[in-house]
Structures are given as C-alpha cells and as structure tokens.
Amino acid sequence: MRLVARRLVLLVPTLLGVATLVFGFLHLLPGDPAEIMLGESAAPADVAALRRDLGLDRPLAAQYTRFIAGALRGDLGRSIAFQAPVTHVIVARYPATLELAAAAFVLAVALALPLGIAGAMRPGSSLDRAARLVTLAGACVPSFWLGPMLIFVFSMELGWFPVSGRGGLAHLVLPAVTLGLAMTGVLVRLTRTSLLAALGDGYVRTARAKGVGEWRVVSVHALRNALLPVTTVAGLQVGALLAGAIITETIFAWPGIGRLVVQAIDARDYLLVQGCVLAIGLTYVAVNTLTDLLQRAIDPRLRDGG
C-alpha cells in the first residue's frame, strides 16, 4: 500500500512535466498561435480577438497558471473546428481508440506468447522460423504500408472485411492487425529470448533432474520468470499503440482520438491538438504506472527493494 502511495506521489512531477511540455509546445515555438490558427489571410482584428480569447496577450507565467488550473478542472479551451469544448470532443472519441488499442493488444499477446514459447522450446523448428519472420515483419513493415496492403487484399480483392469505419468485429480485424503487428514482433522476440535464457538457468536444470516433465518445467518454472520482462515491455508498448493509432485510424477512417489529431492539425485547431497530445500523454503515464505496480506485484524481488 505504501508502495502504491509512493508511486502515485512520484506521478505528480511527471504529470506536471507532461502538462508543461504540452503548454510549451504551443506557446514557446516560433510564430503566433492565433495567426497560425486563423491563417495568413485573417483580419488583424480577428487575430487580436483570438489572442485575447486564448489569453496570449497576458504574461507567460499567467498563461501557464491559467493552463494548469484549466487542465485540472478539465477545461482545455474550445475547439474551433468542432465548435465545442476540447474535453467533450476528446471524451467522445476516446472509446473508439481504446477499443482499437485493446484489440491490437489482445491480438499481439495472443499471437506473440505461443509463437515466442514455441520458438524457445524448439529453436530452429518451423515454428521458430515463423516466430523470427513475425519479428522481422513487425520491425520492417510500417503500418501505413501494411494497412493499405491488407485493404487491397482482404477488402478489395477477397471482400472479407470492410474497407473502413467502425462497427462490428469485422470492422476491427484489419485495423487491429495493422496496429498490432509491430508490438507482436517485439513481444515474440522478447518472449523467445527471455524463455531461452530462463531455460538455461540452474533451477530449470534442477527441476529437470528431479524428473519434472518438460511442459511443467516450462509452464510452471521457466515461464513465470521469463514473462516478467515481457509484462514490462507489453505495458510500454501501449504507448506505441496509442501513437500508432494516429496512422491506423487515418488509414481505416476509424473515429478515434488518433484520427482526431490529424483532423485537428489539418484544421489548424491547435487547442484541440494540444488537448489530444495531453490526453494521450496522460494515458501513457497512467499505463506505465500501472505496469510498474503490476510488475512489483508479481515479482517479489522488486517488492523487497521498494
């Protein structure tokens, strides 16, 4: 309990840092945000009015205090493109991104663990070769190419899945594969390497010498230790999923926060861009904290060290 409290207290400076960076991104970069948002042809009076609305005419410290206070209340300003509070627009889109990221995560774990385990148990076998291929594909095939290729083959040529949009399970398959492939590759590699290392450890040799069956050696003894780094990396990969959602949602017209970022950038709606970046950053921090706590819960060595 004390550990959880300590970890949560440590979150405060990180969250403040995240909010400060997001603030700095709009306020400290060259150019006038009001001018950028309204475009070059905007009347000076309109630019001045927007500057006043955004509080850009005040000293930087005052702007910063206002931003932090607003963020704490959930007030991130008003979206020009959607004519609605930024928080409302983001909250409406968030479930779609969570659904896609969750599907990609489940798919990646469900594929990676069996492949990684099979690869480690039978190095050089055809399953091991498949595991290596998935690792290589995950590292080399970018999602913005994989997505269109999947659409071409499975939607246009074979007609198995819809081309785009959000709906039932059929709509989820191609976007989840596109988003999850890179993570699958990372996890396959890590599971394989980690299990191979564990299988060479002394306690595994002892278990085998005692006559414990191979399946039990792997599932009860080696895997429990081998999966610790996999848990950490799987948690960290959620951040990559959230960033990858920007591209995947654009390809499949998936109505989530990733597509919203691109729409906001196209509309020069920088308050909305700022809000989306903050929302994704906060989610990332929350997931990393949860991963950290989960890892300490399942690994007694970390608990002892505090």
Added chain:
Amino acid sequence: MAARRRAAVAGAAGLVLLAFAGIGAGTLVPIDPGATQLAERLRPPAAGHRFGQDSLGRDVAARVLHGARISLAVGSATVVISLVVGAFLGALAGYRGGWIDEALTRLIDVLLAFPGLLLAIALAAVLGPSVGNVVVALSALGWTGYARLARAEVASLRRREFVEAAEGLGGGTFRILARHLLPLAAPALVVQATFGMAGAIVAEASLSFLGLGAPAPLPSWGAMIEEGRPFLLVAPHLTIFPGLALAATVLCLQLLGDGLCDLLDVRRRVD
C-alpha cells in the same frame, strides 16, 4: 553467429547499394521524377516505366530512387544530431553526477512520457512541412535514447583506475570524456544508431504519409504511399513499390544492427 554475420554483411551491402541507387538515381532511371504526363496517368509497370506511372503520369521508379535520397538524408541527419547531443549530455551527466544528472534524468523522463511519434507529429505540425523541420522534430526526441545509454555506460566506468589516473594527471572533464570514456561507450552507441536510423527513416515516412514531412512534389516514400492509397484498386503499384523500398531499407538496417550487436558484443547493454 556465422548466420548473423552473413546477414549483417548482406544488410551493409544492401545499404551501400541503396545509397548508390539514390546518388545515381538520375543515371539509373534518366527520367525527371517531377515530370508529369497526364495522358499516361496510372499506367501499370511496362518497358520504359519499370514501376509504372502515378496519378500525374510521373515515373514511379524515378520517384522511388529519388525518395531514397530523402530517406537516407533525413535518417542520417537525425541520427548524427541525436547521437552527438545525446552522447555528450548523457556522458556529461554520467561522469559528473549531481544536479546535472538529476536534471537530465527528469527531462528524459518527461520526454519519454509521450509516445515518440506523437511528439514528432505535434512538433512537425507546428513547425510546418519541410525536410529540415522533420529532422528537428525527430531529433528533439531522438537524443534521449543515446543520452540514457551514454549515461549508463559512462557511469559504470567513471570509478575505474584509468579514469582516476587521467584525473590525477590533470585531465579536464571534456578531455576525459572525449579521450577516455566516450570511445569505450562508442560500440553500444553505434549499434543504437543503426537501429535509430531505421526508426528515423520510418518516422520520416510516417510524417510524410500524414502530410507533415517532405512537402509535395518531393518524392518521399511515405508521401508516395499516401498518394497511391486512393488508387489501390486500379493502380496498386503506386503503393507497393515505395513500401517495398522502405521495408527493404529498414530490413537492411535491422540486419546490420543485429550483426553489429554480436560483433561488438554489446547485446545486453543495448537491449
């Protein structure tokens, strides 16, 4: 190990070929990559236009080859800037410790609290689409990985006798870092740079795919994939060839990085 070494050599050879193909693009395919022929738009691969023609009738092969220049240039520039800044700051923090180390660690923690691509997208969106801005956006976050690695490497070496001897002989911080410590951290940094270049090339293509990278009509592979997307059914070659070029480039860098990892014996440190 031997298979890994062969793969690394293949990766290096592939990269050299790619670099030559990019440099000699005008000789290999003597067609202007920007020359439009609207009457021949969306033509499939044929003699004279080996990779076909795009929606403006431009030669896809010429554009893919010229695209290699952008990918390699952005990838190299990003890696060099990130490596120099990251290695210097990380080594300084690892050697001096104290408030410098504390400040750098906090800064990196905050920067890594964002998914990398997201921050690059946000920065590129505010800075505007240009090749230079892509390098700035990618380097703004890219240095953190090198800084962490250099910090860990230098911190593990700073109490060693040869460092104390150099200090005893009056060597200053920068001399000790440059002459004694960074050369020992170099192998791990080189391997990280190889993987980092693959990451930078994909990130550049991602930004260009979203319209935030190299501005039109520059033939960036990411932008070409995006331009080809509406014509997938009638002209899949527009998407296939730049994607293959990108995947092959990343594959070469991955193979090279993996091989170097074993050759320089730094797998544990980089992983």
